[in-house]
Structures are given as structure tokens and as C-alpha cells.
Amino acid sequence: MLKEPPSGQRQLHTSEIQADLVVIGGGLAGTCCAIAAAREGLKTVLIQDRPMLGGNASSEVRLWILGATSHLGNNNRWSREGGVTNEILEENLYRNRQGNPYILDTILLEKVLEEPNLTLLLDTAVDEVEMVGDEISSVRAFCPQNSTVYRVAAPLFCDASGDGVVAFLAGAAFRMGAEAREEFDEGFAPDDAFGQLLGHSMYFYTKDVGTPVKYTAPSWALKDITEIPRYRQFNTNMQGCNFWWLEYGGRLDTIHQSQEIKMELWKVIYGVWDHIKNSGNFPEAETLTLEWVGQIPGKRESRRFEGNYIISQKDVVERREFPDVVAHGGWAMDLHPGDGVYSKLPGCTQWHSKGVYGIPYRCYYSRNIKNLFLGGRLISASHVAFGSTRVMATCGAGGQAVGIAAALCHEKSCRPADLGEAAAMRELQRRLERRGQFLPGITSEDAADLARNAKASASSTYRLSELKTNKAWVRLDHSWAMLIPLSKGPVPAFSFEVSAEHAGALRVELWKAERAGEFTPEVLVDALEVPFPEGRADVAVRFQAALPEAGYHFVKVCEDPAVRLRVSDQRVTGVVSVSNAYNKAVATSAVQEPPAGIGIDRFEFWLPKRRPEGRNLAMTVEPAVEVFGADNVLSGPARPTVLPNAWVADPADTAPELWLDWEAPVEIGRVVIEFDPDWDHPMESVLMTHPEEVVPFMVRAFELVDGDGNVLHTCAGHHSARFEWNPAASVKTARLGLRIKETAGAPAAVFRFRCFA
Structure with a gap:
């Protein structure tokens, strides 16, 4: 005591x-x-x-x-x-x-x-x-x-x-x-009428309990919902981050007046819920209850x-x-x-x-x-x-x-x-x-990486010659394109299966970005009008251009609602379909159209769809695109940029292997392998659900082996971009191999294979 x-x-x-x-x-x-x-x-x-x-x-x-x-x-x-x-x-x-x-x-x-x-x-x-x-x-x-x-x-x-x-x-x-526009020559700098600070936001969740729930608003809740100009946007399907625009405080001191800002946001939220529950405009809300309201606002x-x-x-x-x-x-x-x-x-x-x-x-x-x-x-x-x-x-x-x-x-x-x-x-x-950081425009030479002095080889290498159809179709209500890495020289021929309501001509274009490593179609490289009959047919596209350098290009099939294209379930690292159907969550148009004089570029949005909908267009490619070789694993960056930067195995290879060979044995104390975590997927952390626990491009199980076939390390259930192995004692070998036992669906792919003493 x-x-x-x-x-x-x-x-x-x-x-x-x-x-x-x-x-x-x-x-x-x-x-x-x-x-x-x-x-x-x-x-x-x-x-x-x-x-x-x-x-x-x-x-x-x-x-x-x-x-x-x-x-x-x-x-x-x-x-x-x-x-x-x-x-x-x-x-x-x-x-x-x-x-x-x-x-x-x-x-x-x-x-x-x-x-x-x-x-x-x-x-x-x-x-x-x-x-x-x-x-x-x-x-x-x-x-x-x-x-x-x-x-x-x-x-x-x-x-x-x-x-x-x-x-x-x-x-x-x-x-x-x-800042004033003049300080940094910023055309988008706001004036006082717009406001100079971003406010706080607060979210709330609802729950359907299956039985009628009444709600009596607190006395301090917002009484007149029309004080919120966008009050007609409220509906019972919205919750959480959908209410990011329940924002307040941009005219106040966002530090020292945070408590006042929070109280105003509570006033709004409980008033909004009063409107949803008691206005009579939302009969579907009868069995909904207010499950959670933020206790602190999100500061911007x-x-x-x-x-x-x-x-x-x-x-x-x-x-x-x-x-x-x-x-x-x-x-x-x-x-x-x-x-x-x-x-x-x-x-x-x-x-x-x-x-x-x-x-x-x-x-x-x-x-x-x-x-x-x-x-x-x-x-x-x-x-x-x-x-x-x-x-x-x-x-x-x-x-x-x-x-x-x-x-x-x-x-x-x-x-x-x-x-x-x-x-x-x-x-x-x-x-x-x-450590996996992406640095635009920078690929560092890492003298400590022993793999730089090795020769890389593989049991097989992917050749992009065909994306097989799953027998489904997509209608060309919008233009679609395949974003494909192409080698220097003549452009390969592409073939698509179409289904047309009437005969006509399909416009197909080849585009690229002005800057290597970017993905906005700005430069028209070539264009064709390809005739097609009524009904089903294969349409062959033979561009005449020769490419001065390798890089990503858009093979664009232009909008025609009378035409459908076959799609494919095949997914390959560094290859994706995009369309100019815009994302309503972050845009109001398929084209960014800024006012004149604010220093913002006009350009088209070309976007992939989320899985499970996001599928490639079915097609054949002749000759095959061959940019997925084993040498890619010896240098960075560890994601697609100008090219895929990855070794990809042939899908028919049931036991893919990737090898590093040195002229003389080296002492290896650490191995870092970077797989494909689908760098395109946003992976939002809350509220939005995702179609899978592990992206389909991921290598799930593998072994590290030496030149004599001895298994040095086994990994199963892998689901991360980076794998790092630090053996208890360094390994001396002139050959190190990666044997892939399982992927999450797509062909095995590796961006980077590094070794350190």
C-alpha cells in the first residue's frame, strides 16, 4: 500500500x-x-x-x-x-x-x-x-x-x-x-472569393438493422437542410468517404478553431441524418440507424x-x-x-x-x-x-x-x-x-548489387503474339486502346474479331505520349480505316509506320456503337487495356478542359477499368512483341515505365525458372526480388472493396536454389512486391536460381533480382 x-x-x-x-x-x-x-x-x-x-x-x-x-x-x-x-x-x-x-x-x-x-x-x-x-x-x-x-x-x-x-x-x-498568382506564376492560385485554405471533413456510416429505427435530432443539429446548396445529392447509399464534401473551416483558423469546425460538422451531419430519416423523402431509410460518426475531423x-x-x-x-x-x-x-x-x-x-x-x-x-x-x-x-x-x-x-x-x-x-x-x-x-521507392527519371547504378555482373537467363520468355478471347464482347460506345510496349522498327500487325450490325470501316490509330515513360496519347503515329462486313469477322490492322525507338504505344480502336470487339481474360505484366470513358469519382469529362490562362494542360483521359471488369481486348500480334526477356531483372526501375522492365515467363511454362550466373563464385548475404504487385491498382485502404486478396500478377510460391540444385530457401503464400532473404550465413555460389511454383493467375513475372554481399 x-x-x-x-x-x-x-x-x-x-x-x-x-x-x-x-x-x-x-x-x-x-x-x-x-x-x-x-x-x-x-x-x-x-x-x-x-x-x-x-x-x-x-x-x-x-x-x-x-x-x-x-x-x-x-x-x-x-x-x-x-x-x-x-x-x-x-x-x-x-x-x-x-x-x-x-x-x-x-x-x-x-x-x-x-x-x-x-x-x-x-x-x-x-x-x-x-x-x-x-x-x-x-x-x-x-x-x-x-x-x-x-x-x-x-x-x-x-x-x-x-x-x-x-x-x-x-x-x-x-x-x-x-500565395498570390504572381509569386510562383500559378494560374490556378485562388482568390479571396474562392478561399485560401482547405477545410476539415467528417464522415459517417449507417447500418440496416432490419427493423424500423426512429431518430430524434439533437437541439443543436442543422434545422434547414437547404442551407447546404448540394443537399439534393444526399441519398441512403452514401456513407464514409462519399461525404468528403461535408467540409467546413476554410474561412477559419484551421489550427486554433478546430473545435469550432468540429462542432459545425457535427451540426451538419446530425442535421443531414434528420433530413434523411424524417423528411419523408427517403422511405428506404426506415430501418437504417446511424452506426458511426467521426469524433475528430479529417484535416486537410x-x-x-x-x-x-x-x-x-x-x-x-x-x-x-x-x-x-x-x-x-x-x-x-x-x-x-x-x-x-x-x-x-x-x-x-x-x-x-x-x-x-x-x-x-x-x-x-x-x-x-x-x-x-x-x-x-x-x-x-x-x-x-x-x-x-x-x-x-x-x-x-x-x-x-x-x-x-x-x-x-x-x-x-x-x-x-x-x-x-x-x-x-x-x-x-x-x-x-x-527499399522499393519509385523515383521518376532516376535509375541509380548500385555498385553493391552483385547481380549487375551476372548473366540472366530463364526457362522461357513470354512473347506477346495473342490474347485469347473469352468469347465475351465489348461494344465500342467509347474508344478503346491496348497500351502495348513496342520495339524499335516496323510496327507489328494486329488482328481483332469484330461483330458489326452493318458493314462499315473501323478507324484504328497508333498513338504515343510526347514523353517516354508517360501514358497520355498525344502524338498520332499512324491511322487506318479498315473495312469490315456485317456480322462477325477478323479485322487485320497493318500500320505502315516504323518506330524510331522502343516504348509504349496506344493501339486505339475508335468509337463505333455498331461494333463490338472480343475481350480476353488473359492478364500480362506491363500490358493493359484503356478507354476514354472517364472516372466519375474524380472527373466530369473524358477530356480535361481547363479555362484559358490558368496554366493547366488540356488532354484526354485514357483509363483502365477495375477488376474484375478490367479485361484486355482479344487480339493477335504478328510478329510477336518480344520485350519481356530475363535481362530486364538486372536493372530498374521495378515497374513499367518506358518498357515493362520485367521478365515474364511463357504461360505454357509449368515450372518457370530464372537464373543468375557469374563467371566466378560470389558471396551472397542478402537477396532482394521484386515481383509484380499491380502498380496500377489503387488499393484504397478503407470503404472501397477489392475483388481479390492477392493481385493476379503476383508470384505466390517459389524456391531459391544454387547451381547444384540445392534448395536454399522456400517461400509459400507470398503476396508482396518485395521479397528479401537474409541467410544466417552467406552463400557462396556461381549460380543462383528462382524456381516459381505458383502464381495468382497471370504468367510469372519478376521486375528485379538483386544480390548483395
Whole structure:
């Protein structure tokens, strides 16, 4: 029994922690940063002021994780973020394809708790920093759950707290609101009438309990639903992220007035539910109950801190190349009216770029606090560019970049800005690529990769000569195209089976993007009018063009509602069908038509459909396309870009094998193999369901064997883009093989096969 007599003023229990890196904020950015740093060997502390990880992705807010793929609503093919972000999304798909937010909570927590170098402090809020000159020496944080004050000291800090509490307290330069158009020559910069800040949103879920449920609104709920100009959009099928436009606060201080913003959003939600339940306009709502309402709003924007570079509209639109690129983005520049749900304007205005863009390292550290990294939505960006960089998967990729940069700073005993030196930046980019990060325009030469000196061979190689029909048809209500990698030289002949209501001529065109590695059809290479009879027939397409270089091309079959084409169930890495039927979730037209003078490109959207609907067009190709050889696994990037960059096995090969051969034995202490996780699939984390737990392109079971046929390692049930094997003792061999035992349906494919001493 503890008994204490009366005393003078007492002090709270205090815990002192010394770390290599302190990360403040456990949203996706902070979580990915902390995991990446811990895996690099840094003693890392992650401080999160909420009871769970994930921030806006957590069960407290329930917004889906999304980034460059934009719900398959733009032309950014194979663009999903890699590294830790992808690892989380893949695991969530495998365990939780129905999108239960509580399961995602457990996955995020598991990823953090599995790291021995990582200390997690939940329910702990930082409220003080200690400075030594222009550097942070420690932070003070309080956890009311265990009544403990933590003082955490480190040479390096990352603020990924959303509002930038540590950066603010430390005195880091920041911005809040929209820049004038003139500052960065941003035609899309909003004026005061539109609003200079994005507001908060709050979601709610409903449940059908099978018996009538009454509802009496609280006295403070919104009484007049017509105060919401878009109130006619409400229906009983909407819930969760469909209510992203229940937004408020863009005219207020989105930091210090967050409680007022939350109360207004509650007022709206409970008033909306009163309208649905009691207006008489929704008889189908009789058995619905309000299952869940967000307790905290999802914040979009507050402070943005200044780094040594501020990314802006032209960087996004022009997809400018940066020598210090460490992450990529691809979400639209997505701005919302300041009046939010009460605005008569559309809930958002989105303008896409023609492809993904790189984010420079200089955006990820403070320009005046010398040991402070910036993570998440508070990185160095203008308000317009922030409209794109703010989304969670993009923030997660940036978090991984910061975590690995911190490891390099630790090793070199330097400050974040010092990594801008060319040799240090090349090393940072090499390490990011090793961990699965995609860096647009960068493919690092990794001298440590033993596979660079090996010869790659395979038991078979895929030749794209035919995509067999499943006997189903697609009507040409829209134009369709096959996005196909073609070799330099003459274009092969293509043949499609058509079914026509009457005789006519089918227009078929060959297009490519202006920039290699992008997927917007901008340059017409060739076009044909191919006659066809009434009824069924094979239509042969023989373009006359010769291609000056290899790359992806669109074989486009133009719209004709009187014609149907056969489709195929065959799926192959690096080959996909697209159409110009737009995605209504993120666009209002099949063509992006910006107003004149705002600095945004006009272009067509060419989009794949989600599985299970997303099927290729059935066709034959003569001569066969041969770009899937084993040599592709020796270099990157590990996803389709200019070409597929993958070895793909012949579908008829029942036991595919891939081999690396060296002229002399090498000592192998680590093997990294990168499979195909379908980089095109958005893998939204909550609410939206997915058709499978493992994408059909994935290798599911395999063995690693040496030149004598000895099995070194066996793996079953695999479902991740990256496989890493660290043997207990290094393996000395002149030959290393990958024997594939099972795939998830598509032909076996490998992007990269690396070995390290």
C-alpha cells in the first residue's frame, strides 16, 4: 500500500529518452518515416497524440489511403507509391479487402511494434521544444493515459504532426493560406472569393438493422437542410468517404478553431441524418440507424513549412525533373472552396498533370531549423501544389524518404541540408530504390548489387503474339486502346474479331505520349480505316509506320456503337487495356478542359477499368512483341515505365525458372526480388472493396536454389512486391536460381533480382 503525507507541489513522473531520430506525428507519413529509419538501424521514437496510428487513415477518421493512382482516374499508369506505403497497402489488401478501418489500425500498429529499433508513444502530445542555437535538442511530451512527461532528445527530428507543432515551436519559417498568382506564376492560385485554405471533413456510416429505427435530432443539429446548396445529392447509399464534401473551416483558423469546425460538422451531419430519416423523402431509410460518426475531423490544410525549395504549380504540371528527387506525386491539384459544404461552388476543382511528378529532397527539411525534417502535409509546397502533395500515399512516400535520409545523416554526422551534395544524394537515392521507392527519371547504378555482373537467363520468355478471347464482347460506345510496349522498327500487325450490325470501316490509330515513360496519347503515329462486313469477322490492322525507338504505344480502336470487339481474360505484366470513358469519382469529362490562362494542360483521359471488369481486348500480334526477356531483372526501375522492365515467363511454362550466373563464385548475404504487385491498382485502404486478396500478377510460391540444385530457401503464400532473404550465413555460389511454383493467375513475372554481399 502506498501512502503519502501532504507535501508541497509535486512533479509528474518523467521519463528521459535518448534517440537517434524523433518523429512527431503518427499519420501515414510519420509511421512510414519511423519504420524506414528503424529498419536502417536508427534508434527511433515515434510520438503520436492519438490512441492509434494512421491519422486520417485511422478508424477515427476513415479516409482511404490514396495517391498518384487517383482511383484509376488519371493517366498515371503503374504509379502506386512503393516502399513502406505499398507494404502497408498490400498487407491491408491481403487481410482486409473489404476495407474495415479497425483492421487497418492493427496492421499499422503491427508494422511499428515489429521494429526493435522503434519506440512508440501513443496518446502523447508534444507541447515544448528545447533549442540549442538553430537546432532542436529535445522535445517535451505528455501522456495523460499514464500521467507521464517524456523528454526525448536526439540529434535529428522529423515533424509529421500535420499542424507542425514542433516546427512551429522551434521557430521554423512557415506559410498558411494561398500565395498570390504572381509569386510562383500559378494560374490556378485562388482568390479571396474562392478561399485560401482547405477545410476539415467528417464522415459517417449507417447500418440496416432490419427493423424500423426512429431518430430524434439533437437541439443543436442543422434545422434547414437547404442551407447546404448540394443537399439534393444526399441519398441512403452514401456513407464514409462519399461525404468528403461535408467540409467546413476554410474561412477559419484551421489550427486554433478546430473545435469550432468540429462542432459545425457535427451540426451538419446530425442535421443531414434528420433530413434523411424524417423528411419523408427517403422511405428506404426506415430501418437504417446511424452506426458511426467521426469524433475528430479529417484535416486537410494548416501550416506549410518552408524548405530550401517550395514546390509549386509548374513543377507539378510540367513534371519538372529534379536531381534530388526522393518521392513522387500524381494526385490532382485539388482545391476546395473556403465555404466548404455551404458553398454554391463545386465541392472541389481538380486539375491533373499528364503524368507523375518528382518531389525534391529540398522540400523535406526546414530552411532555418538545421536538424528538422518535414513530413506529411506540412512539407515545403505552395498552396496550389499542396493540393496534390497533401494526400496520404504521397505523404507516406515522403516519410520513407525522410527516414532513410535521417539514417544517412546519422552515419555521416551531418545535417539534412548536407545531403544535397551530389555524392550523398546519389547514395540516398540508391537506398530509397533498394527499399522499393519509385523515383521518376532516376535509375541509380548500385555498385553493391552483385547481380549487375551476372548473366540472366530463364526457362522461357513470354512473347506477346495473342490474347485469347473469352468469347465475351465489348461494344465500342467509347474508344478503346491496348497500351502495348513496342520495339524499335516496323510496327507489328494486329488482328481483332469484330461483330458489326452493318458493314462499315473501323478507324484504328497508333498513338504515343510526347514523353517516354508517360501514358497520355498525344502524338498520332499512324491511322487506318479498315473495312469490315456485317456480322462477325477478323479485322487485320497493318500500320505502315516504323518506330524510331522502343516504348509504349496506344493501339486505339475508335468509337463505333455498331461494333463490338472480343475481350480476353488473359492478364500480362506491363500490358493493359484503356478507354476514354472517364472516372466519375474524380472527373466530369473524358477530356480535361481547363479555362484559358490558368496554366493547366488540356488532354484526354485514357483509363483502365477495375477488376474484375478490367479485361484486355482479344487480339493477335504478328510478329510477336518480344520485350519481356530475363535481362530486364538486372536493372530498374521495378515497374513499367518506358518498357515493362520485367521478365515474364511463357504461360505454357509449368515450372518457370530464372537464373543468375557469374563467371566466378560470389558471396551472397542478402537477396532482394521484386515481383509484380499491380502498380496500377489503387488499393484504397478503407470503404472501397477489392475483388481479390492477392493481385493476379503476383508470384505466390517459389524456391531459391544454387547451381547444384540445392534448395536454399522456400517461400509459400507470398503476396508482396518485395521479397528479401537474409541467410544466417552467406552463400557462396556461381549460380543462383528462382524456381516459381505458383502464381495468382497471370504468367510469372519478376521486375528485379538483386544480390548483395
